[in-house]
Amino acid sequence: MPRIAFDAMGGDFAPHETVQGAVRAAKEGVEVILVGDEAILSRSLDEAGHAIPVVHAPEVIEMSDDPATAIRTKKNASISVAARLVANGEAEGLVSAGSTGAAMAAAAFIIGRLEGVQRPAIGSIFPTRHVVLDAGANLDCKPEHLLQFGVMGSVLAEIYLGIEMPTVGLLNIGEERGKGRELERAAFRLLEESALNFVGNVEGRDLGRNNVDVLVTDGFTGNVLLKGAEGIAARIMNSLTSELRELQVGADAPGLHRVLSGMAARLDPETYGGAHLVGTKGVVVIGHGSSSRTAIANALRMASDGAAAGLVQRVAAGLSQ
Amino acid sequence: MPRIAFDAMGGDFAPHETVQGAVRAAKEGVEVILVGDEAILSRSLDEAGHAIPVVHAPEVIEMSDDPATAIRTKKNASISVAARLVANGEAEGLVSAGSTGAAMAAAAFIIGRLEGVQRPAIGSIFPTRHVVLDAGANLDCKPEHLLQFGVMGSVLAEIYLGIEMPTVGLLNIGEERGKGRELERAAFRLLEESALNFVGNVEGRDLGRNNVDVLVTDGFTGNVLLKGAEGIAARIMNSLTSELRELQVGADAPGLHRVLSGMAARLDPETYGGAHLVGTKGVVVIGHGSSSRTAIANALRMASDGAAAGLVQRVAAGLSQ
Numbered sequence: 131m132p133r134i135a136f137d138a139m140g141g142d143f144a145p146h147e148t149v150q151g152a153v154r155a156a157k158e159g160v161e162v163i164l165v166g167d168e169a170i171l172s173r174s175l176d177e178a179g180h181a182i183p184v185v186h187a188p189e190v191i192e193m194s195d196d197p198a199t200a201i202r203t204k205k206n207a208s209i210s211v212a213a214r215l216v217a218n219g220e221a222e223g224l225v226s227a228g229s230t231g232a233a234m235a236a237a238a239f240i241i242g243r244l245e246g247v248q249r250p251a252i253g254s255i256f257p258t259r260h261v262v263l264d265a266g267a268n269l270d271c272k273p274e275h276l277l278q279f280g281v282m283g284s285v286l287a288e289i290y291l292g293i294e295m296p297t298v299g300l301l302n303i304g305e306e307r308g309k310g311r312e313l314e315r316a317a318f319r320l321l322e323e324s325a326l327n328f329v330g331n332v333e334g335r336d337l338g339r340n341n342v343d344v345l346v347t348d349g350f351t352g353n354v355l356l357k358g359a360e361g362i363a364a365r366i367m368n369s370l371t372s373e374l375r376e377l378q379v380g381a382d383a384p385g386l387h388r389v390l391s392g393m394a395a396r397l398d399p400e401t402y403g404g405a406h407l408v409g410t411k412g413v414v415v416i417g418h419g420s421s422s423r424t425a426i427a428n429a430l431r432m433a434s435d436g437a438a439a440g441l442v443q444r445v446a447a448g449l450s451q
Numbered sequence: 452m453p454r455i456a457f458d459a460m461g462g463d464f465a466p467h468e469t470v471q472g473a474v475r476a477a478k479e480g481v482e483v484i485l486v487g488d489e490a491i492l493s494r495s496l497d498e499a500g501h502a503i504p505v506v507h508a509p510e511v512i513e514m515s516d517d518p519a520t521a522i523r524t525k526k527n528a529s530i531s532v533a534a535r536l537v538a539n540g541e542a543e544g545l546v547s548a549g550s551t552g553a554a555m556a557a558a559a560f561i562i563g564r565l566e567g568v569q570r571p572a573i574g575s576i577f578p579t580r581h582v583v584l585d586a587g588a589n590l591d592c593k594p595e596h597l598l599q600f601g602v603m604g605s606v607l608a609e610i611y612l613g614i615e616m617p618t619v620g621l622l623n624i625g626e627e628r629g630k631g632r633e634l635e636r637a638a639f640r641l642l643e644e645s646a647l648n649f650v651g652n653v654e655g656r657d658l659g660r661n662n663v664d665v666l667v668t669d670g671f672t673g674n675v676l677l678k679g680a681e682g683i684a685a686r687i688m689n690s691l692t693s694e695l696r697e698l699q700v701g702a703d704a705p706g707l708h709r710v711l712s713g714m715a716a717r718l719d720p721e722t723y724g725g726a727h728l729v730g731t732k733g734v735v736v737i738g739h740g741s742s743s744r745t746a747i748a749n750a751l752r753m754a755s756d757g758a759a760a761g762l763v764q765r766v767a768a769g770l771s772q
Contacts, residue, residue: 258682258683258686266624269624269631269632270632301675303587303590303670303671303674303675303678310590310671311590311591311671333675333678333682334674334675334676334677334678334679334680334681334682335678335679335681335682335685336682337679337682337683337686338681338682338683338684338685338686338689339682339686347675349624350624350631350632350672351671351672351675353624353655354622354624354654354655354668354672354675354676355655355675355676355679356655357624357654357655357656358655358656358658358676358679358680358683359655359679359680359683360655360656360659361579361654361655361656361657361658361659361660362579362658362659362679362680362683362684363659363683363687364656364659365579365658365659365660366684366687366688366714366718367687368659369714370691370710370711370714373710373713373714374706374707374710377706377709377710378706379706379707379710385695385698385699385700386695386700386707388698389691389694389695389698389700390691392694393687393690393691393694397687
């Protein structure tokens with residue numbers, strides 16, 4: 131069973147929710163190592179009534195710290211210590227709900243990039259069962275980066291969506307060949323010549339369909355798309371719920387409530403609990419700062435599943451082709 | 452009453468749906484001039500039993516034509532003739548559901564850019580009551596372009612959403628100052644110093660809120676966001692509808708059907724019928740190729756409302772500040 135180093139001091143609701151989430155994942159069989167202030171974490175664990183190994187880390191990186199500087203100077207920050215456990219082979223995965231920048235810096239400087247990876251990327255699994263990357267790590271990309279994102283995204287789709295030879299599309303403003311910026315035109319040619327199951331240009335509206343599994347794009351566009359989808363989904367669900375309540379529709383239709391809450395749960399970013407930072411020498415899952423215990427438990431399970439499935443090795447193999 | 456030149460030969464369902472849409476708009480008081488093959492249009496008008504002035508244009512630009520070349524060589528194409536009516540002052544607005552590229556080329560080369568405008572932009576009014584621009588005209592932008600988009604978008608929000616001093620946000624990957632690419636960092640400074648009601652960086656998820664009216668971004672990002680929002684909305688509504696049908700929920704709750712179809716109608720891109728190409732010396736509305744008569748009628752009304760409200764003059768005034 132892979133061991134997952136968990137930065138238990140990161141996130142808006144640390145350490146209470148983080149410890150509760152870790153306990154839930156541990157009870158489900160995930161091998162968690164809690165990293166953070168030992169006294170604080172031990173007290174929380176006592177309250178939760180469950181024993182999990184703790185590795186002491188007295189410092190904390192604040193959201194206001196400059197990530198790269200903080201990683202260099204705060205050697206004993208929980209995220210740094212957790213990353214070192216992965217770098218030293220004492221854990222196979224890292225999960226944090228703290229500063230995304232600090233987690234990315236720790237992954238880059240302490241765990242290190244996989245050989246052949248030009249840029250680690252954030253891979254996000256949308257509730258629509260699409261893998262989108264880069265979702266925010268690299269704002270300015272080169273065509274070769276997008277090609278590598280296609281490889282990384284295919285591995286994510288295989289492991290987490292159970293799809294063999296996932297289809298890969300290039301996110302663009304139209305389906306025809308030749309559309310897009312210089313970046314897309316050059317990336318199209320690289321993807322076309324690759325061993326990936328490339329299906330050509332796809333558009334934002336393909337999130338409404340099942341014709342493509344992996345959408346590759348630069349980190350700026352991917353981040354906007356991800357958050358835009360969240361915004362629209364939240365607006366629709368909130369409006370429907372409040373209109374139905376106002377009209378007192380469905381009070382006598384229990385099935386309606388079930389359908390709506392099922393949809394809301396599927397759309398909830400917490401279902402997947404986090405996004406993968408792919409391309410480093412360990413499995414790295416970065417959670418929302420506002421992660422609840424459910425989101426934390428899901429993120430820990432994702433990291434464990436990824437490590438068990440050989441995510442890092444499969445990305446390395448894909449890139450060497 | 453402003454006169455609107457309508458390229459009645461453009462769009463997947465021309466001329467039948469285009470003429471029906473024009474008739475509907477004309478009956479509601481929009482002053483439409485139909486442009487296209489006179490014999491074909493007269494026959495369609497006879498069938499519809501309503502008289503609308505027709506200006507003959509024997510040629511048609513196909514979706515497969517290169518837009519800029521076609522505008523130069525097909526002087527008698529319906530879109531070219533319609534654009535000339537605006538250029539000559541015989542009409543104040545132009546509507547087309549044909550090739551977007553051809554409409555943009557006709558607007559640029561025949562109607563011409565407004566003085567001071569660096570790049571005309573596509574302004575899209577989302578069903579969430581946000582104006583987003585550029586939604587696809589300019590894939591690579593400079594900071595000054597984004598500043599001008601803020602001016603154009605503010606005028607659209609004033610006219611179509613009835614908002615005084617609309618708030619303008621810069622679409623970015625985080626709210627903090629300094630986020631984004633070099634483009635966003637430089638555009639932020641320009642917007643901040645402008646006379647616009649600038650509220651800083653906003654994110655895709657702000658489409659779920661009402662904290663900003665106008666979102667400015669480059670045409671690549673805007674197009675992806677627009678189509679992504681359409682895709683997610685379609686997916687949610689389709690899933691909800693089919694799940695409820697399957698579970699036979701709501702057969703006894705007529706209010707439910709009303710709420711769902713009301714939401715679907717509000718989310719329908721056809722409600723607004725088209726997007727504005729802002730920054731030329733005439734009001735230009737570009738419809739979807741698949742526009743139904745409803746979408747066409749709405750696009751014609753939008754163009755008429757825009758011309759009546761002095762859209763072009765207000766953009767010019769805003770840019771000269």
